Amino acid sequence: MSPDAREDTCAVCGGPAAQRCANCRAARYCGRAHQRAHWKDGHKAACHPYVVLTSPALGRHWVAARDIKAGEVLLEERPLVVGPKAGSPPVCLACYAPVTDGRTCSACGWPVCGARCEMAPVHRLAECPLIAGQYDARRSAVYCFVTPLRCMLLDSSEGDRRAAFRSLQSHLDRRIGTPLYQAYAINVAAFVLDRLGLRRLADSDGGPHDERSALEATAVLDTNAFEVRREGGRKFRAVYSQASMMAHSCTPNTKHVFVGDPADGCPVIRITAAVAIGLGCPVTATYTQTLWCTRDRLRHLQSAKCFECACPRCTDPTELGTHLGSIACRACATGRVPITADGPWQCTGCGRRTDDSGGDGVAEAEHHVRSLSRADGAGFERFVKQVYASEWLPLHAGHYVTVGAKYALAQLYSNRISELTPAQLKYNTKICEELLWLADVLEPGITRFRGLLLFYLVRGLKQLNRVTKTKQNNYETIKNYTEEAVVILKTEPDLVHLIEQLQ
Incomplete structure (x- = not known):
């Protein structure tokens, strides 16, 4: 019998195996000596906390071989x-x-x-x-x-x-x-x-x-x-050979970064668990952008990757309650109308049904935001405030066009933090907290999106304390946000330098 013939035999000698590799949970051994020998003989390169399985729906994909903690590095791989x-x-x-x-x-x-x-x-x-x-x-x-x-x-x-x-x-x-x-x-x-x-x-x-x-x-x-x-x-x-086999999800549980010399033309990809992943759960990445609505994500995946996504976010008309692609109801204003492939569509508030997808209004708003200079803080402020005042119907505060404008404004504020007025600093706090809620739903955990938002928020809160010269009673909040931001930024090679600005 060969060493690999049975799952309960030692991978080296084929004898009875009483222990297994603690990382991948796949290889079994009769004792520590053969485990060390197998590690040197090639198991090191193949040892990962996931296995590659095949299914009709996902094709080849990663599945957690054990419980995985948030922040664990699952793979480092050189490109093919x-x-x-x-x-x-x-x-x-x-x-x-x-x-x-x-x-x-x-x-x-x-x-x-x-x-x-x-x-x-x-x-x-x-x-x-x-x-x-x-x-x-x-x-x-x-x-x-x-x-x-x-x-x-x-x-x-x-x-x-x-x-x-x-x-x-x-x-x-x-x-x-x-x-x-x-x-x-x-x-x-x-x-x-x-x-x-x-x-x-x-x-x-x-x-x-x-x-x-x-x-x-x-x-x-x-x-x-x-x-x-x-x-x-x-x-x-x-x-990348292994990284390419991860299944896609529009709410992924991993993230990837590229490590090594920035001038190296053969970067190593590092896959990290963004949240805890339970034994037997798919390990997923995303091929889209978090702030795209379902319509745009599906179009991209169909044209670029040749598959139709059926993840929980794509199959929920409300996009997990965020209503990123929904429009504001023209009848009650406070309700949301999820826009799916086929109408008519119904307001979640007043129940009114409509054949109007709001496409023209959304397209006009998209064109307006794209026309704004990345340095036009006043233009982004004006647009967001007009949305809140219902002057850009059918957009609403959580619509993907509005959210994109808010994120651009948070980035712009961060670049000009010392020039902002107290009113702008308070507005920065409001925007960042709204976007953090969105991150908690769509891209939770140790993610770049969340790390940058925390960075923008902390810098704004500290600057607000400085310019107002009054006790804001927010020092514990700032401390907690800073600690979380540092944890995330340490996992992003090109953002590590931002940590100095939080001290």
């Missing part, structure tokens, strides 16, 4: 493939920093930061020999083929990475007839196969490169890639 986004502006092909000084690779002529990036294996050993003379800054889609090409060039020396990448879902059959993939057939498939000559080269398995393989690589990227944002304006995408 990294590269520029399809619509990227001119960036270095190794570290993805914006390039404006005209520096180029001496071998291929594409933008790089300097000699170090020019010689980086991610570029020099991948596309560099193929793309000489092909850079044209006038083409809007000039970078769209680079990352798919890197995926296609994964060879037999990178067998584990290649196999892991090819095992990921692509949904290509659902994408292939769309306008986007018709464009990719020209700008990616035809370009790399015919312009770069990849059609004449055998792939790493000895088979031909063809349009299907090029579009398959592109679709795997679109389905699984994470957007990476790093210091210095770096924006690019990366695919």
Whole structure:
């Protein structure tokens, strides 16, 4: 009998197992000696507090193998493939920093930061020999083929990475007839196969490169890639083997950050439990934005990820009681009308039914908010106050357009904290507390959204105490908010520096 033949046998010797790994709860051992031996022999890399299961509804997904505490790091993983986004502006092909000084690779002529990036294996050993003379800054889609090409060039020396990448879902059959993939057939498939000559080269398995393989690589990227944002304006995408298998939820129980040198073009992804996760519960991430309404989240998931979300938030017309996508009732003003796919819709207050989804009014409000300068504090203040005064019906205080304006105002206030009047500081407190309630429902726990809101709130309360020079009786509240903010900010590498401003 092999060591792995039975769940109750030692993973090393196959003998009776009296103990199991405390972290993953999967591997079993006859004693400490074999547990230590197995750890050194490869279990360390595979030991996680989750297991990967498969279901018809979720496909491959993570499930907690034990009770997980909030703040636990579940995974740190290097990427399978990294590269520029399809619509990227001119960036270095190794570290993805914006390039404006005209520096180029001496071998291929594409933008790089300097000699170090020019010689980086991610570029020099991948596309560099193929793309000489092909850079044209006038083409809007000039970078769209680079990352798919890197995926296609994964060879037999990178067998584990290649196999892991090819095992990921692509949904290509659902994408292939769309306008986007018709464009990719020209700008990616035809370009790399015919312009770069990849059609004449055998792939790493000895088979031909063809349009299907090029579009398959592109679709795997679109389905699984994470957007990476790093210091210095770096924006690019990366695919991770394990992290890509987490199920989506619009109220996720994990968050992810990217760690390591900000200039490193191969960032490690760190997955952290945002809240406690019970044994047997799905471990989830989100592919959308918290402050999007259900309509916008579903549209994005359908077009970008090719699935229909059925999480508790998406299946609740009230969005878990937040009414982020509901409109204000024109009859009673205080009621909310949840807008679903099909009307007529009914007010939760007075019960009135209506065929008016409020689409025109919402679109006008969205256009107005987008037209405001990010520095126009007075404009955001005026808009939010007008919503509260029912001057922007069918919007209400908790509508997603209003909430977006409030969040922009909280950020703006934080950047100008020393210039704010006592009235503005009190208004900052009101806005932040309202948004914290929303965070508690939609993105609770140790999350970036909640951490930033606490930061804005604490700074505003401290400044209010300073400018009013009166005892506010809020020192205990400030202390508690500060302690929670510090816990969260410590888990966000690019926000750690904010902690100094809370002291």
